[in-house]
Amino acid sequence: MAIDKSHTKPWMKAVIIFIALTFVIGIGFTGAIGACTSTTPTGTTTPAGTSASSTQTIDAIGLQYTPVIQALEASITADPKNYDLLVKQAQNYYQWGAQIRQAVQTVNPGQDEPIWKAAATYYARALAVKPGDATVVGDLAVSQFYSSDTTSAIVTGEQARTIDPKFGPNLFNLGIFYQTAGDTAKAKGAYEAYLAVSPTGDMAQAAKDNLAALAKP
DSSP, X not given: OOOXXXXXXXXXXXXXXXXXXXXXXXXXXXXXXXXXXXXXXXXXXXXXXXXXXXXXXXXXXXXXXXXXXHHHHHHHHHSTTOHHHHHHHHHHHHHHHHHHHHHHTTTSTTTTHHHHHHHHHHHHHHHHHSOOOHHHHHHXXXXXXXXXOHHHHHHHHHHHHHHOTTOHHHHHHHHHHHHHHTOHHHHHHHHHHHHHHOTTSTTXXXXXXXXXXXXXX
């Protein structure tokens, strides 16, 4: 997947298991998606609808991740088929996007999408080298979902389910993907599958709440 960097900020140009971050997707149900991945130009303006404070927060987060990503990219350039390096870079982008989403998504939606797309790119590259890790495939699905590509997230999440039908976080995430897509029956099935394999898991109550919401007329 090519990332268009022509209009991104310099810090974006640098641009296994689910990480322990919980996000609430604001469409009326509880969505816990988790895994298991330069400098700010002067003279820029704040986009309409974006607060200066949220822009500063995004820039500060970018400054944290850019040096790490740039350093690892040099290693990847030298060894482009190194599975571990590719997964690590994907995780760097994943964690970057997750931090932005947790910090400012409610006031500055969509600012993290290019970062999630970069995460998805590196997960896909890693899986092209060595397919079959359900956690990496699940992380790819989450990255696609937060890139606003719910259709691909569902396809990828189902691939992870084929690899490991009892991988609880992926089952829960599939429930969110299907619920977002408006497929109530499959969303219910995914939440029920999650509860079957993880009845006391971290997202058990959220799965029950989402099932209850889906049952309402």
